[in-house]
Amino acid sequence: MTWGQICNLIHGMKPALMMVVVQIAFAGVNIFYKLAANDGMSLRVVVAYRFIFATAFMVPVAFFFERESRRKLNLKILFLAFLSGLFLGPLCQNLLLEGMVLTSATFSSAIFNLIPAVTFVLAIGIGLEKLGIRTTAGKAKLLGTLIGIGGAMLLTFYKGAEIKIWSTHLDLLHHHDQPSGAPHVAPMHADSDSNKRLLGSLLALGSCCSFSVWLIVQAKMSKEYPYQYSSTALMCVMAAIQSIVFALCTEKDWSQWKLGWNIRLLTVAYSGIIGSGLMVTIISWCVRMRGPLFTSVFTPLMLVIVALLASLLLDEILHLGSVLGATLIVCGLYAVLWGKRKEMNKITQLVPANTSAEESDQSLEIVITSPTDHRVTTPKKNIKEEKDESGIREREVSTKENEENSESRD
Numbered sequence: 378m379t380w381g382q383i384c385n386l387i388h389g390m391k392p393a394l395m396m397v398v399v400q401i402a403f404a405g406v407n408i409f410y411k412l413a414a415n416d417g418m419s420l421r422v423v424v425a426y427r428f429i430f431a432t433a434f435m436v437p438v439a440f441f442f443e444r445e446s447r448r449k450l451n452l453k454i455l456f457l458a459f460l461s462g463l464f465l466g467p468l469c470q471n472l473l474l475e476g477m478v479l480t481s482a483t484f485s486s487a488i489f490n491l492i493p494a495v496t497f498v499l500a501i502g503i504g505l506e507k508l509g510i511r512t513t514a515g516k517a518k519l520l521g522t523l524i525g526i527g528g529a530m531l532l533t534f535y536k537g538a539e540i541k542i543w544s545t546h547l548d549l550l551h552h553h554d555q556p557s558g559a560p561h562v563a564p565m566h567a568d569s570d571s572n573k574r575l576l577g578s579l580l581a582l583g584s585c586c587s588f589s590v591w592l593i594v595q596a597k598m599s600k601e602y603p604y605q606y607s608s609t610a611l612m613c614v615m616a617a618i619q620s621i622v623f624a625l626c627t628e629k630d631w632s633q634w635k636l637g638w639n640i641r642l643l644t645v646a647y648s649g650i651i652g653s654g655l656m657v658t659i660i661s662w663c664v665r666m667r668g669p670l671f672t673s674v675f676t677p678l679m680l681v682i683v684a685l686l687a688s689l690l691l692d693e694i695l696h697l698g699s700v701l702g703a704t705l706i707v708c709g710l711y712a713v714l715w716g717k718r719k720e721m722n723k724i725t726q727l728v729p730a731n732t733s734a735e736e737s738d739q740s741l742e743i744v745i746t747s748p749t750d751h752r753v754t755t756p757k758k759n760i761k762e763e764k765d766e767s768g769i770r771e772r773e774v775s776t777k778e779n780e781e782n783s784e785s786r787d
Contacts, residue, residue: 392663396675399656399663404682406652407482410474411691413644419633420474421624423645426636428466428617430649435610435658447604450611457598458611464591466616467623472584479577481693486683487532487703488581489588493673493713494525496589503593514719521712524705529582532702534575540695605661613653673714677707 413423439447477485497518501508509515602608636642663672680703687693 392667393675395659396663396672397678399659400675400678401682402651402656404486404679404686406648407477407486407679407683408686408690409640409644409647410477411482411687412640414474414478416640418641418644419624419628419630420478421471421620421628422633423474423641423648424467424470425617425620425624426645427470427649427653428462428613428620430646431613431653432610432617434650434654435606435613438654439604439606439610443604443607447602447607450602454598454602454611457594457601458608459615460594461591461598461608461612462615462617463619464587464594465612467619469584469587469591470620471623472580472587476577476580476584479573479580482687482691483680483684483693483695483699484532484577485581485584486680487699487706488529488578489585490676490680490703490706490710491525491529491582491585492588492592492676493710494522495582495585496592497522497713497717499586499589499593509720512720514716514723517716517719518713521709521714521716523709524712525709528702528705528707528709529578530702531705532578532699535698535702537697537699537701540697540700599661599664605658605665609654609657609661612657616653673710677710680707 410423414420473485473489476488507515508519510519598608598612602611636645660672684695688695
């Protein structure tokens with residue numbers, strides 16, 4: 378293998394490697410969220426600070442990299458940015474955090490694998506997607522959606538026996554020594570109340586629906602304003618304003634806004650700069666390079682990473698219901714993605730066929746053989762070229778006649 382082939386191989390694997398990095402970073406965001414909630418930090422303030430840090434990071438990046446190429450904003454783009462910030466910011470993040478506190482980081486990551494199925498249902502409802510139940514792809518998408526919903530229900534209502542992978546005796550949550558005023562964080566091995574588990578599941582499902590709506594809005598935003606840094610910065614600005622207003626209206630304790638050199642500052646800085654800044658930009662780049670279907674395939678990787686990190690760092694113990702439910706959700710996810718890929722392959726097969734037909738029609742030449750002199754005529758030319766050539770022939774004929782007349786006179 379030559380050096381050029383190695384470079385081409387690495388270049389072709391770049392989107393896949395970037396998506397692996399994205400899922401690792403998002404898994405870290407979930408772990409930091411759990412630690413900040415355990416430290417007693419208000420979840421609404423966490424979300425507000427996250428998008429404040431993301432805005433402070435993305436606005437200069439967008440200004441320096443796209444200040445000459447991007448076009449001016451209009452009301453339509455601002456409205457799309459407002460919706461994008463709303464569904465990804467206050468709604469999605471606050472619902473996710475509340476659900477994570479009532480359940481666990483692994484549980485919330487497992488529920489998040491329902492996003493492709495929820496997006497599929499919403500897209501059918503608004504007419505962006507066709508079910509096509511008579512086709513194999515349509516049946517696969519419908520079956521995958523039902524399997525994913527069944528896995529989410531199993532994950533919610535069935536706990537099962539404990540599954541002990543290994544124990545590092547490292548517990549960053551300090552379950553036996555929580556600070557006063559800290560919200561109750563439900564570890565996987567604790568006997569959590571069924572009502573709280575159900576409420577946490579509903580909140581996590583609402584977060585999935587919000588994220589699915591954001592994907593639909595973001596697809597429209599990318600078409601109207603195809604500048605990944607500027608669109609991300611604009612979305613972060615809108616989300617920061619909305620999150621701050623929501624936090625100020627619901628959180629009356631001003632001490633919650635104080636940040637020190639502790640886990641609170643690390644959480645909001647990491648989730649803002651890495652989670653909402655760099656990773657969203659990388660996702661936008663991967664969607665532009667390989668499409669949204671490619672990026673969705675890597676979603677279950679975050680579940681595996683969070684489960685491992687939670688077991689190592691947070692002393693969370695998996696249960697049989699969580700493993701079975703997560704497995705069903707992942708199977709349903711790949712069934713939906715397989716059906717969508719089959720549809721996309723069918724579309725891409727039809728386009729080249731039409732193109733080749735048009736090209737064959739354009740390259741068709743009509744050959745006519747004269748019965749007298751057996752000459753082959755050239756392909757048909759346009760009227761202007763025929764007129765020019767006929768005019769040249771007439772002038773040549775008249776020139777020859779004049780020369781013959783002058784010779785005969787002499």
